[in-house]
Each structure stands twice: as C-alpha cells, then as structure tokens.
Amino acid sequence: MGRYLVRRLLQLVPVFIGTTLMIYLLVWKVPGDPFAGKCGDRGCPENYRAMMTEKFQLDQPWFVQYATYMKNLLQGDFGTTWSGREVGDIIATAYPNTLKLAAMALVIEAVIGLTAGVLTGLRRNGFLDNLVLVSTLFLIALPVFVVGFVLQWFFGVKWGIVTPTVSNEMRLTELILPGFVLGSASMAYIARVSRTSIAENRRADYVRTAIAKGLPMRRVVGIHLLRNSLIPVVTLLGTDLGALMGGAIITEGIFGINGVGRTVLRAIVTKESATVVSIVVVLVLVYLLMNLVVDLLYAALDPRIRYE
Amino acid sequence: MSDILVSEQSAPGADGSGRPSGRLLEVDDLRVEFRTRDGVAKVINGVTYHVDAGETLAVLGESGSGKSVTAQTIMGILDMPPGFVTGGRVRFHGKDMLTMSAEERRRIRGEGIAMIFQDSLSALNPVFTVGFQIAEQFRIRRGMSRSDAKKRAIEMLDQVKIPNAKGRFSNYPHQFSGGMRQRAMIAMSLALDPEVLIADEPTTALDVTVQAQIMDLLGELQRERRMGMILITHDLGVVADVADRIAVMYAGRIVEEADVYDLYAKPAHPYTLGLLNSIPRLDERGQQLRTIKGLPPNLMNIPPGCPFNPRCPMAQPVCRETIPPLLQIGTGRASACHFAEELVNRD
Numbered sequence: 001m002g003r004y005l006v007r008r009l010l011q012l013v014p015v016f017i018g019t020t021l022m023i024y025l026l027v028w029k030v031p032g033d034p035f036a037g038k039c040g041d042r043g044c045p046e047n048y049r050a051m052m053t054e055k056f057q058l059d060q061p062w063f064v065q066y067a068t069y070m071k072n073l074l075q076g077d078f079g080t081t082w083s084g085r086e087v088g089d090i091i092a093t094a095y096p097n098t099l100k101l102a103a104m105a106l107v108i109e110a111v112i113g114l115t116a117g118v119l120t121g122l123r124r125n126g127f128l129d130n131l132v133l134v135s136t137l138f139l140i141a142l143p144v145f146v147v148g149f150v151l152q153w154f155f156g157v158k159w160g161i162v163t164p165t166v167s168n169e170m171r172l173t174e175l176i177l178p179g180f181v182l183g184s185a186s187m188a189y190i191a192r193v194s195r196t197s198i199a200e201n202r203r204a205d206y207v208r209t210a211i212a213k214g215l216p217m218r219r220v221v222g223i224h225l226l227r228n229s230l231i232p233v234v235t236l237l238g239t240d241l242g243a244l245m246g247g248a249i250i251t252e253g254i255f256g257i258n259g260v261g262r263t264v265l266r267a268i269v270t271k272e273s274a275t276v277v278s279i280v281v282v283l284v285l286v287y288l289l290m291n292l293v294v295d296l297l298y299a300a301l302d303p304r305i306r307y308e
Numbered sequence: 309m310s311d312i313l314v315s316e317q318s319a320p321g322a323d324g325s326g327r328p329s330g331r332l333l334e335v336d337d338l339r340v341e342f343r344t345r346d347g348v349a350k351v352i353n354g355v356t357y358h359v360d361a362g363e364t365l366a367v368l369g370e371s372g373s374g375k376s377v378t379a380q381t382i383m384g385i386l387d388m389p390p391g392f393v394t395g396g397r398v399r400f401h402g403k404d405m406l407t408m409s410a411e412e413r414r415r416i417r418g419e420g421i422a423m424i425f426q427d428s429l430s431a432l433n434p435v436f437t438v439g440f441q442i443a444e445q446f447r448i449r450r451g452m453s454r455s456d457a458k459k460r461a462i463e464m465l466d467q468v469k470i471p472n473a474k475g476r477f478s479n480y481p482h483q484f485s486g487g488m489r490q491r492a493m494i495a496m497s498l499a500l501d502p503e504v505l506i507a508d509e510p511t512t513a514l515d516v517t518v519q520a521q522i523m524d525l526l527g528e529l530q531r532e533r534r535m536g537m538i539l540i541t542h543d544l545g546v547v548a549d550v551a552d553r554i555a556v557m558y559a560g561r562i563v564e565e566a567d568v569y570d571l572y573a574k575p576a577h578p579y580t581l582g583l584l585n586s587i588p589r590l591d592e593r594g595q596q597l598r599t600i601k602g603l604p605p606n607l608m609n610i611p612p613g614c615p616f617n618p619r620c621p622m623a624q625p626v627c628r629e630t631i632p633p634l635l636q637i638g639t640g641r642a643s644a645c646h647f648a649e650e651l652v653n654r655d
Contacts, residue, residue: 206433208385209425213445213496214417227435302435303480 001299004307008295012288019284020073020277021066027273028062052082069274073281079274081267087278090263095282098259100170101251102244104179109187110237117194117233122221124199132195136188144247148181148254165256182251186240190233197229204228231301238294242287331399332536333382333421333504334358338396340374340381340560342607343389349607351377353560354396356634359504359536364527366539366547366568368583369557370604375540378557379506382538383423384413400504418445422502426509428489432481438492439465439477445499464495468525487518491525498529504536511546523550544587548572553640556580559605559615562634566641576643576652578620614646622647 044052052058057065072079078087116136120129139147155177156164166174180187201207202225210224211217249261260279267275299305340352352374359365367375380386382398384405398405400420405413425431433441439461446457458477465473468491481489490510497505507526511519527550530537541547547554547568554571556564556579564577575581582600602619605611611618617627626646634644637652645651 203387205425205427205430209431209496210433211385212383212417212423214414214419214500215444215448216414219448224433224436228433303437304434304482 001307005296008292015288016281016284017070020070020281023277023280024066024069024273025062027268027271027276028065030268030271056082065273069277073278078278081272081275082270087275090275091278091282094258094260094263094279097170097257098245098248098252098261101175101178101182101248101257101259102241104172104175105183105186105244106237106241108176108179109183109190109240113187113190114194114233116191118198118221118226120191121195121198121229122202124195129195132191136191139184139188142184144181144185144250145254147184148178148251151177151181152254168258170257178251178255178257181254182244182248186236186244190236193236194229194233197232198225201225201229227301231298234297234301235294238290238297239287241290242283245286246283331358332360332401333538334397334399334402335378335382336397336399338378338381338398339394340377340386341392341394343392347608350610351391351560351607352381353610355557355560355562357555357562357565359538361503361536362531362534363552364530364537364539364550366541366551366554367557368541368544368547368554370542372604372607373557374560375557376508379423379508379538379540382506383417383421385423418449418497418502419500420502421504421506422497422500424490424493424497424505424507424510427513428486428493429481429513431493432489432496434481437478437480438484438489439479442492442496442499445496449500461495461499464499465492467498467529468492468495470495486514487522490514490518490522494522494526494529498533501533502535504538505530506538506540508540509542510539512541512543519546526550544583556583559610560607561615561644562642563616563644564642565634570638570641574652576637576641576648577616577645578622578647578651579616581651582619582621614644622651 057068060068069079076088078091080086081090116132120126120132123129152164155161162177163174166178204225206228207220207225210220215224245260248257248259249265251257252259252261260283264276264279266272267279295307299307335355335357338352338355339350342349342351355374355378357365357367367378369375377386377391381391381393382405386393393406396406400416405416432438436444439458442464443454443457443461446452446460447454450457452460462473462477465476470476470488470491476484476488476492481492484492490513494510510526511522514522523546526537526539529535530550539547539551551568553565553567555562556571556577558579564571564575564580566576571580572584575584579600585598586600588597600619605615605618611628613626613628613630614620614623614632617623620627624646630646632644632646632648634642635648636642637648643651
C-alpha cells in the first residue's frame with residue numbers, strides 16, 4: 001500500500017511536466033499581443049516595451065521561458081501578470097471561490113443524484129422512475145447556460161426566492177442555485193449510474209442473506225446494498241471535482257462569481273502565460289490527486305481490491 | 309451455554325403465538341408460480357411437509373423440482389415478482405407466516421427460522437468482514453454493544469470449529485477457504501439461536517472431504533440445540549447419515565415421504581426407486597451408470613396426470629389421466645403413485 005502510494009505520487013511528476021509544457025506551448029502559439037490596448041490608442045512607448053520584453057524574457061525562445069517559469073514555480077513563485085500583480089495572489093483569491101462553488105455542486109449532485117438513483121433502482125418502472133428518467137434526460141441534453149439562465153430567471157428574478165447573482169461574501173445559501181446549475185448534468189449521470197448499480201445488486205445473494213438474517217429493510221439497503229453499489233458512483237464523483245472546477249467558467253459568468261474561469265479567460269486573451277499555466281497547473285493537480293483518492297477509495301469500499 | 313438457551317426455547321407457544329402442541333413448522337398445500345414473459349411456470353404445486361423440534365427432514369429432488377423455491381417462500385426471500393404465492397399456508401408455531409405483517413415476519417427470520425445458502429462466497433457480503441456480518445445480528449437484533457457483539461461473534465466462530473476464531477473475525481469472505489466460509493455461514497445462521505434451520509444444499513459447492521466435515525458439524529449442532537432442520541439436497545449420500553425423514557420432490561410436488569430407513573429399503577415411488585438405482589455402486593464397476601431416462605417436465609407445460617409418467621417404467625393409462633394424490637401407505641409413509649402398494653410389496 002505504501003509503495004503503491006509512492007509509485008502513484010511519482011507518476012504525477014511526468015504527467016505534471018507534460019501538461020505544463022503543453023499548456024505553455026499552446027499559450028505561446030495562440031496569436032495575440034501582450035501590449036495590445038495596454039497603453040491606450042497610441043501604443044506603448046519603446047522603452048516600456050523594451051523593459052517588459054526584458055523582464056518577461058519575451059525575446060527568448062519558448063523553451064527558455066518555460067524553463068525559467070518552471071524554475072520559479074518549483075520555488076513556489078507563480079510569476080507576475082503584465083501589470084505586476086503576483087499570480088499567486090490571483091490564485092489565492094480566485095481559487096477558493098471556484099472551489100466553494102464546485103464543492104457545493106458536488107454535494108448537491110451526490111445527494112440528489114444518489115437519492116434518486118437508489119429510490120428508482122429499488123423500484124423500477126414506477127412513476128418516480130419514469131420521472132427521474134425523463135428529467136435526467138433533460139439535464140443531460142440541455143447546455144449549462146440554458147439551465148443556468150432559466151433557473152436564474154425563475155428563482156432569482158420572477159419568484160425572488162434567491163438573489164440572482166452571488167455577492168462577494170459567497171454565502172452558502174447563495175451558492176445553492178449556482179451549485180445546482182453547475183452540477184446538473186453530472187447529477188443526472190449519477191442518478192442513472194446508481195440506479196443501474198442498485199438494480200443490478202438488488203437481486204444479489206448477499207442481499208438475500210441480509211434479509212434472511214432478519215435485518216430491517218433500512219439496513220439491508222443502506223448498508224449491505226449501498227456499499228456494494230457505490231463504486232461506479234464514487235468514480236464519477238471523484239473525477240468530477242476537477243471537471244466541475246474547469247467547467248465552472250460559464251456558471252461563474254452567469255452568477256457573477258469572481259472565480260478561476262473569468263481570470264483564465266482574461267489571461268488567455270492577453271497572452272499572460274504565467275497566469276494561464278499557473279491556474280491550469282493547479283487544476284491539473286486537483287485532477288490527478290482526485291484520481292488517486294478515487295483509486296484509494298476503491299480499496300476502502302471493496303476489500304477485494306488490494307494495491308501492491 | 310447453548311443448553312440454557314435451548315431449554316428456554318423448547319417450550320413452543322409459551323409466548324402465546326400459537327397452539328402449544330402444534331407443529332413447529334408446517335408447509336400446507338403451498339402453491340407458487342413464476343410469471344415470466346414466456347408464460348407461467350408452476351413451480352410449486354401443492355407441497356405439504358412439516359418439521360418438528362429436534363428432527364431433520366431432508367428434501368430431495370433434482371434441480372428445478374422446487375425444493376429451493378419452497379425454502380425461499382418459507383423464508384420470505386422469494387423474488388416477487390416474478391414469483392407469486394397462489395395458495396397454501398406456511399405455519400410457524402401454528403401461525404400463518406404468509407398472512408402476517410412484514411414486520412412480524414422479519415422478526416421470525418434469524419430468530420425463529422434461519423437459513424444456510426449453497427454458495428457461501430456469493431451469499432456473504434464481499435465488502436464486510438465475516439465478523440461484522442455475524443456481530444451485526446447481535447447488535448441490530450439483540451441491541452448489544454459493539455464489543456459484546458464481537459465477543460459473541462467470536463464464540464460463534466469458535467462453535468463451528470474455525471481455528472483462531474479471534475484472528476479470523478476481521479477477515480473478509482474471500483480470505484476464507486470454501487469449507488471455512490461455509491462454517492462461517494453456519495455460525496451466522498445460528499447466531500440468534502433459531503428453532504428451525506433451513507440448509508439449502510449446504511455442501512454442494514464443496515470438496516467431497518470437506519462435505520463430510522460440514523455435514524457432521526451440522527448434524528452435531530442440530531442435535532445439541534434440538535433444532536428442527538430442513539436439509540435440501542440432491543445428493544442421496546448426504547442424506548442417509550443425517551436425516552430422520554425424507555421428502556422426495558418432483559415437478560413441484562412431494563412424491564414420497566418416509567423415514568430414512570424405509571425409503572432406502574423399500575421405495576414407494578418409481579422416481580425414488582430410479583434415484584436409488586442411479587447411485588454408482590462399487591460392486592458394479594465397469595458397467596454403465598444407470599440413469600432415469602428423459603428429463604424433468606417443463607414447468608410451463610406439465611403433462612396431464614402424474615407428472616412423472618413420461619419417464620416412468622411402470623406407467624399405465626391411468627397415470628396419464630389422473631394425478632395420484634399423496635396418500636398414507638403406512639405409519640409415517642406417504643406416496644403419490646397409483647401403484648405404491650405394489651411397489652412396496654413387490655419382493
């Protein structure tokens with residue numbers, strides 16, 4: 001187990017280098033001018049250009065820039081934006097917001113998705129089952145921005161149940177609606193996967209045994225059946241956190257949340273490679289670590305899975 | 309320890325749940341069918357048997373004869389749908405279990421009637437330790453604390469002769485060998501001191517040497533606890549040592565019921581005779597094994613008359629027309645054959 005963990009963590013190194021390199025190259029290749037619109041209509045003065053070019057090594061080939069960036073990154077320095085702000089600061093303000101939103105989405109999709117999945121998996125072809133099947137189809141088919149704007153208009157504007165946008169304090173109650181919107185598609189998948197999983201295991205011999213032991217139905221389902229049906233759901237949930245954070249860009253835009261999505265969009269337009277790469281690097285790390293957590297959770301959920 | 313518990317339980321009806329002098333467990337004219345897309349399969353067609361405290365009833369029959377479905381109906385673990393109970397009663401201490409509330413019935417499971425399953429690997433939950441699955445019953449059904457429940461569970465593992473019971477407590481089912489796993493299954497079923505134990509082919513999935521050990525253990529525990537035991541099997545060899553009475557099933561009916569000795573000495577149904585003749589014998593080495601010709605009937609289309617008539621070497625025109633009822637042909641003997649008397653008296 002310990003050796004497995006070390007091996008998995010070591011695997012992160014090449015993946016980490018590969019992804020950062022690719023993103024760096026992409027940003028470098030994208031057309032655009034760091035000085036565009038920077039100094040008003042007249043364009044930037046020559047000496048400012050020279051100063052910036054030297055400071056950010058803009059005249060150096062990309063691999064020198066990349067090497068410098070990586071060297072600084074390993075020392076914990078994310079670099080600065082064109083305007084001189086520390087990228088580390090930007091990450092520190094934008095990431096917690098996105099993380100909160102993504103976590104809210106994850107909790108909502110897990111709770112609602114699993115509940116719907118378990119209830120329909122136990123009793124298929126009923127009214128609830130059909131309701132869930134149809135509504136999940138809608139959630140999967142509709143793009144996030146449609147779900148977002150529609151719900152925002154109904155709940156925020158027409159009925160006034162919640163404020164249409166999220167304030168800077170990011171209160172939990174304000175995040176419920178954006179969280180629901182962000183997690184809606186995944187929620188539908190989780191409901192469907194857990195429905196299938198429960199229905200499959202419902203007739204398993206060990207469920208029969210549990211009933212024959214005279215355990216209450218609550219326990220048969222909640223302990224014996226659920227634990228066995230959870231593995232595919234955990235896979236979905238675990239890998240979803242990274243996807244939710246990366247995909248938050250639209251939801252953040254709709255509800256005016258100052259998160260990673262907006263920041264990275266602005267940075268791409270101005271070719272601010274340090275910002276783009278740094279933000280994506282953190283995303284990649286979240287992804288990789290969540291994958292590792294999921295693999296470890298397998299072993300916790302199913303003792304037959306052992307890692308050497 | 310178990311003696312004390314047995315003496316408490318050997319007074320049936322003391323809790324006022326039924327006639328004190330009645331049978332412990334009684335299946336009465338039970339009828340079950342499976343309604344599938346392809347048609348209705350009549351799986352159980354009027355099964356009647358009973359078991360009393362301290363006795364072992366063996367239910368013998370081929371696959372598909374309905375012996376397991378009867379057991380599942382008694383336990384209330386039949387998959388419904390497709391299964392439907394269309395008639396009959398299952399009385400425990402005289403009270404019909406098929407009409408009582410789900411909660412009442414749940415309380416009987418484990419404590420009144422417990423069950424051992426054939427394939428212990430799939431019957432035990434793969435993601436919980438064996439100890440957890442035994443201790444769980446003490447915690448949930450008896451309200452014991454975790455540590456007390458663990459102590460009792462280890463005692464149970466000890467009683468079924470699992471070496472190093474304490475260490476094995478926290479092992480998972482897949483870490484046990486087949487025989488040890490079936491022992492754990494037995495420990496689990498006996499945890500709540502049931503009055504009736506249903507063992508559904510408990511040794512089918514095991515090696516021959518281990519089979520004998522498990523049967524010995526079951527017999528020993530049954531005598532010690534004075535339980536009623538229903539032993540479901542298709543293996544005549546397993547039955548002989550352990551059973552007191554045997555009920556032979558064919559196509560969802562009991563075709564013969566008798567004491568073990570009588571049944572082996574003088575079978576009163578051609579099907580039983582066929583089964584006994586098909587046991588390989590050492591003094592007939594080198595000869596072809598004897599079989600019963602034909603196949604069990606399709607349960608969606610059972611032939612009219614005696615269901616065994618297409619395979620029966622003694623079949624007469626009457627067999628194709630009327631179903632022979634299960635009739636007494638002596639003390640504690642019954643046969644569902646038109647020619648039962650002739651069969652018994654033929655030598």
